[in-house]
Structure formats: structure tokens, C-alpha cells
Amino acid sequence: MVFSKITFFLVLVLGLSGFISCQRPEYVNIGAVLTYDSVIGRVAKAAIEAAVADVNADKNILDGTRLNLIMEDSKCNAFLGSIGGALLF
Numbered sequence: 001m002v003f004s005k006i007t008f009f010l011v012l013v014l015g016l017s018g019f020i021s022c023q024r025p026e027y028v029n030i031g032a033v034l035t036y037d038s039v040i041g042r043v044a045k046a047a048i049e050a051a052v053a054d055v056n057a058d059k060n061i062l063d064g065t066r067l068n069l070i071m072e073d074s075k076c077n078a079f080l081g082s083i084g085g086a087l088l089f
Helices: 001-022 039-057 076-089
Strands: 027-034 066-073
Touching: 027 039, 027 076, 039 066, 066 076
Parallel strands: 027 066
Antiparallel strands: none
């Protein structure tokens, strides 16, 4: 569920980037707020990092644009999660 929301957001951001600017950006920041101490958080963190590494390794996917991953640990706390989300911007 979390991975599908992240994938949708990534597709939305990358899809709209072509309409906003005629120049391709050098990099695109993407972010995630996870609980690193949970099973789901550890698996999602590893999956997101692997996906970003795969995309960055193949220059044909984004035509030279690199993904920059920013992650924050919510420590299973809703308040820290919302603050972590605000820090991503």
C-alpha cells in the first residue's frame, strides 16, 4: 500500500515535470517518512533505495535526470512523522 502510493506520487511528479518546464532537471528530489524500527519500514526503506538505485543506474529511464532520495524516520510517532514530512520540502 505504501509502495503503491509512493509509486503513484513518483509517476505524478515525473509526469507533470514535462508540463512545467521545457528543460530537463539535473535531479528530482523524492522523499519518504518511514518507521525504521518496524518490519514494514525496513522492507519499504530497502525497496525504495533499491528502486532509486536501479533508476539512477540506467540513464535511459529518466534521460540523465537523477533521483535524490530523502528519508526521515518517524520513530512510530504521528507527530514526528508529520514534522519529518514537512522537513522533506
